[in-house]
Amino acid sequence: MVSATKLEGGYSFHGKNPPLDQSEGVKVHVYRLGTEQRGHDDLKSLACADQGSPSLLDTIILSQWENFSQEGQLAYDVTACKLKVIEGERDFVIQMNDKWNSFLVKEYGNFTHPFGCLKPNSTRSCEELLLCIAEGDKNEPEVVPSTTPPNDGVLLLANEYPVEYGHTFLVPNVINRLSSFWDKRMFELITKIASEVNSTTFRVFFDDGTSIVPNNMLFQACYFANPLPVESASTVPIHDRKAKSGIRVYETVDYPLKALLFTSNNRNALANVVREACLALHKNNTAHSLMISNNGRNVFLFPQVKNLVTGCYLSAWECCGYFVYHTKVDFDRASEAEISNRMASFSFEDGAFEDLKNLCCAFADDLVT
Template identity: 40%
Template structure:
């Protein structure tokens, strides 16, 4: 795993790209496709004990799902399925209190979707959306819920319709970068629904690794066709995770949902946490996301802490459809040119983040909306 180390002296970073590395098309597997199948238990709460009291920098015993995902990913890497070796890219922490990350990656393409192949996975049925054909070798595994008391690994099984495909991103930004694609993605009315968010959160719980982070982006103008979850392994905490929080709603000691705003960050950000009630946490976040989708608002999610913490990055509307990716919102930037990588600064990154941030009035309205929705659902 690549780790970013604090360096001495002055550093830099890459300008935020005008595009995002979101999957541009629709992915659907065919009936009869056999995959490695990992069956979760039916309980969302299972696996939380593995993360209890674990900090990001502590060593943890790797879960079966985490080990499987990385073993499959590394196997694809050894077979040349990626456009480049992301582990060889230079990464550093930019000088300053925010500890922004910068990566020099001259081969990275912020706008490249998964390549369309002539072979392999065809649509399940008629769809008005454009489909990407994913090569079978790009599918690492499928994750689905089972009826067993413990998780089960099946070396070869038909991909169930209620499962989630784990597909490589051939243009990775970090170690273990994958797409998490619900099997019935094309049949969803909305870009995001409660069932999918709950499924993805359970996967984060099952991986039981605080370095595993999941991203979701919604930008209707820039990407009106499709969106999906992405995930990768960051060994170090992302900058937004290191800052102090100011309470917005709830008591952090209770078993419900606690909403805070991140203080001192250029991009106004909310974070939702729950000590025990993940179903309630997901319900509250999903209700808020639904309202934002109805308003065609641009926003991103970051799921961390083994599924117990969800960051919401709202972005101001832009007629040019320019927005930041979820990892850029979290403080991780990629540069394609060495000169930009060498000469960037914390001030420059802060200005980029601030340029897409909501103004004070809009952010206040969002906090009030979140509190109102939480009140309605908690009580």
């Protein structure tokens, strides 16, 4: 588990959001990202004095989530859940949590529409709305307290049923949400947020077509103290023309679920290529999951096929080798072979995966920024 750092300085974030007001609507603190351009080889947060200090955005997120937790808003204390590493070649991580369920996601429908569309007579207090992050117009990042969330921002909402420490939903607000699928601007903002947080423990996840969070276009984020199993898996390069596009593409080897790794210090190029790959899968009605790590420089893509027995898919963190068990019997019986077989049942066939690899390499060649 990671630990929170208390917020220092002149920012006062503690306290619940008031009930929705008929005239004013929801107010929330807005973190506006700085506009100063950083070199592609140095995406270090502008709000971080040095690599050893937490960034301002990281501190705010953890402070707000801790406040939410201390006020008794979480369904359980996820830090008290038992964790175990399955010894073997892959070191899968499992958690015992009889209160968590992938379908116990709260109804966030009020936040999937512009705030102006909220019903005036709503009495919801919106405690789970922690922060809004948006592009700014100043060189340095700034915090604007208690204001109306901008339409082009990303709303951070605490997940009442966390999978790990600091579990939040990142919900694009209005402009950055397409009716059918997300666009490059939104993904650029998400990767920029990951860069601004500037913490190696921060991971962002996305599931499309997997029914993990049905009918909602949102990302999720958690803090993991240690690398996830897929991050330790061996990889081989399939595209390494960095001088042309700034993108390197790898495939995992000796991992039970076929996956691609996109890596670049060029955030725009990374967003372009990953977006095109996901859009192609989406148009083909192919379920897939993403994990963004390494301060926004790495993106893992997991295409999936539906399990013929269960009729479901893996969540993004399960694709990465992190599983939640609901019963002690299953938790105690968990083995590397059982988990590997489960993951393999969702893996792409060799031919389809080769086609996807070729398509991604073509995208990396064509989309030069």
